[in-house]
Amino acid sequence: MGTVLLDERVADTAPGGRPIADLAPHSGVVMKVPPKFVQSPRIQILAQRSRELAISGKRRLGTEDMPLGDHACWIHIGPFPQLDELPSRANGYEATGESWGRDYAFLVDHFPVDIHRDERIVGEIHWEMHMVRQYVWPDSVREVGKWAAELGASGYSSGHTCPDLAIGLSQGWGGILERIKESREKYVRLDNQPKASYLYGLQMICESVIGFIQRHAEKALELAQAETDPWQKQTYQRIAECCAHIAVNAPRTYYEGVQWIHFAVIMDRVVGHGNGYGRLDLYLIDLYRKSRAAGELSDEEAREYLSEMFLKLRGQFFSLGGRDAELKDATNEMSFVVLEAYDLIGDYNNLGVMWHPGINRDFYNYACDVLARHGESIPVLVNYDLMREAELRSGVPEEDAWKVVYSGCQWFCIPGKEFCDQDVNSINLISPMKRTIAAAIDRGITDFESFYALFDEELTLTARALREWKNSQYELLGSLWPEMYTSMNSHGPIERGIDMVDNRGVDYQYTSVNILGIPNVADAFHAIRKLVFEEQRYTLAEVKEATETNWAGREPMRQRFLNQGKFGNDLDEVDAVFVRITESLARILGSMVNLRGQEFRASLFHFQGHVTPDAIGATPDGRLAHEYLAHGINPQVGRATEGLLATANSIAKVDQRKFQGGTMQIELQPRFFDGKEEIWKYVRDFTEVFFKKGGIQVNLNIMDLKKLQDAMDHPENPDYQNIIVRVTGYASRFICLPRSYQKEFVERMNYEGF
Amino acid sequence: MYEALSCQVIEISRGTMHDGPGLRTTVFLKGCPLRCLWCQNPEGMSAAQGVWWEERKCIRCLACVEACPSGALWDNETGIHRDRGKCTLCGACVEACPSQAMTFTGQEWSLDDLVRAVLKDRDYYEAFGGGVTVSGGEPLSQHRFVGQFFRRLREAGVHTALDTCGSAPAAALDAVLPYTDHVLFDIKILDPALHQQFTGQSNGVILQNLMAVAETMRQNHWGRTLSEGHALRLWIRTPLIPDATATVDNIAAIARFIHQNLRDVVERWELCAFNSACKRKYDKLGLTWTYEDYPLMDQHSIDALERVALAAGIPREKLVVSGLVAKASA
């Protein structure tokens, strides 16, 4: 037992047995965390360029007024110059896949080709489809939307799925193009005009992608010819060779594989929606082993290619670990390399490590070490077995369920086989709760069971509204905004001639819906049960009036409601209400089917609804109108008083197999670990117990909130330029967030200790 | 058969990392024979129930004042005040308060409930090599309860730690030690007169009890051996209180004492740096506190004390400094 130093200490030893040849000394590279790997001068230059783009607002996501962070892949260089010549603008808009594909191809054909010095992985994009092509729903659909919104249901479909890049990695764009042409010929022959037309759209997209990559080969060759520096000249030549090959063919080496994936992802980002991209370690392992065996790839190169890709992709979702088809641990050498690539550069990323009890110990240790050292909630830790069981429970067969991958904020899907509208639909539980209170007053309800039965009815009404609303979109979605690019790396769309968002384009088309305000409603119901039905201190009419007037003149009453037991403190009585609400959600949504005949699934998460509480008003949990709602499945800020373990226990009481994710979001202060060594062990031991108890995801930020508070007022301070936080489901650079998000974040301070 | 026991609890703290090995739940019990001037849990001194008031939570609705049948409460601009002489501890004010600003200082817990409560984090104890610590107050002042509590935890396979100031009859220790895996024993001041001055009692009994713990460990007379996993372990803790315990003389004396008498049984000696975070508790109780304006100790003084301890023969690997320390000034 050594004397514990009192300054902030971070373990710098490599956990696990993996030999790491190039352990860095403490001095040297300037980084926030003690580095494990030394950045080469080349990576330092590229990282600096990437950071400058983010800080200068050229990576901004969202609008100037409402920036949502800097996790955008595209780089702003001004509006698309040929906008007026876009086919749908110049020659008339048509809601068809062919018209969509023609626009996509036109856009990509006019992309400039960016190849920068020092880069080995190339390719950038500057515009997305939603900036140029109209995406407008007819009034008839929007009317349904208004009606549904009044009942608490909302969400316009937009992507949020995950391709299976293994398809393109094995077939190459040329192989995919052949399949598209073949399928198109078949449907022409059979006189199925809509399918043939859709496939023509796909063909144009595929050809534009091939052309874009080929133009990189040409440009690189030009640059090589003009270059005098031998290293740079050779690098341009390698780029030219690589791009010339992978434009059409499947990659042959690890380097080509990473470059192929890079193009595949940025061309997907051209669509502009939030997709995940699958299991990076499984995608690359064969090429990695091949290149290693051929002696053409060093450890450092393997890492750096991916680091470069991450610096450009800006936090796209990839996963690691999990199980294979035989349900054995799927961790491989690449799983380490991917994490090392992040470890090398820090900054941000959205990697998910899919834990299961049999996961490679060294790998999970390393994942926790990376997370603890960087403190930026990277990687996200998720429970693979629960995700797989959730898919099985929805009806996905065994042979596909193992492929499940953590794909975005809190959600998961079967790559290339599932379009479930993840993360875009929403049920705001406050709405049915308010209607329940009003109805209970009308009917003179005097006991909690009858009250809850009314809530079930109201919730059913909201769920049905969601169904009508989504179905009205699903009738048109395939022609209005198909996910054509992603469909090329999916199983079904090409052969079926149906887009993945359209009926039966892919096999699994459940409808996922995020739920807002479960902790608030649970707290409110518990307080109502106690104070209205049991103690009869107040009437429901008083509760209604008090919340409608934001508790004006009723502070003692508000305190009474606020000081009842709250969700998140391991209080069985309150947690039971919480669990009961989740069970109602699972039952009600699970018993309804969408237009595709597949069920609805709740996700116990909401990525931003809690930040805009104004329209919702005060609630009977004692919340004032202006206060944020609880974040997803986490207790309302300030209400978890028993510590992290108590909250973890509360959350773990939910049967996560019935839902599509529900993140435990944890913000810890560095001083939490004062005097403790090997912080990663705390992360590991905590998450493993939590997962064994039934938790599905942990997002962990280890952040000095004082510093963040200061960063809100002094975003120009150089010390604050690179602070990365996991806001909700995604990571972002703190200073690039809107003030309301920043404020919500710094107020979290939920846990003072375990 | 278990007795239907209950105890007075000040607080149950989950996930503690500083009260013994691993991650633990610490149960703070009421009642302590000492009156240390720096006491960090003043609400735990008295074994009797009390009522306290927290300004931060109070909305000044005066429901408590109206509810008091004895006219013991009144308000003025500095807050709600209570006449201890008039108060019968009837709890009407606690019940009337909507915001939990007025509360009892202790809650009664039955043995069954407390066992159930602490077992909620059992999986975490296992993963982190932790368990349950009882602290206080002075847990030995409720030794019958603690003995049974530990016995139940032992049966459930949960590691138990006793955090004691050592001031208790020998019989109290005997009731608890058989079910204890780990003792955190405070030596605050070695000089008996100074001990009397700062804590209200001399330390004769305390040191006798400490020797008794050591003797138990040596004789291992409950037949527990290391291989059975129940060997008793001992950590000594010394709070570093400026001008009281944190003097070179005192630390040197304790170090010599440990080195001469206990070096075969003491696994760790922890110097716990003082902080004034508990001032809030004194405010809640309406008490003033000698130490409320004391700053955090600086690294220099801590280093000096560490050197004294090492010089007296304490091996470096047994010495641990914990708590907050002021950042070194230039």
Ligand code: SF4
């Ligand atoms: S406990 Fe009873 S007597 Fe004492 S102050 Fe409160 S109401 Fe009055």
Ligand code: SF4
């Ligand atoms: S009843 Fe509670 S909130 Fe009201 S004045 Fe008394 S202590 Fe304060």
